[in-house]
Amino acid sequence: MGFQVLIKQEAHEDALAAYNYYEEKQAGLGERFLESLLNRYRQLSENPMANGFIAEDPLGVLRDVRLKRYPYVVVYEIIDQEVIVYAVHNTYRNPQNKLRKV
16 A cells, blocks of 8 residues: 655645746746656655655654756655655755755
């Protein structure tokens, strides 16, 4: 059975900002970004443990996974049978910021 993927509001806002940015650059590019993101979400629902750790604390373990063809990572945590997505982070920005919403 797959994992349920829950997307926090902050991650949704990150994805929307990226979509808008790419759509401004070229019509349809934002749609392709969203396709890449949704594919990652599907992969996370099937095998969320396939990706490495980025941070560990007493409350849990954070992981991230890169999007194909885009400079973004999805920051998430596995809790029971759920994948909690905290951020969709642009890797061109300060890497410490990807943990800001957790």
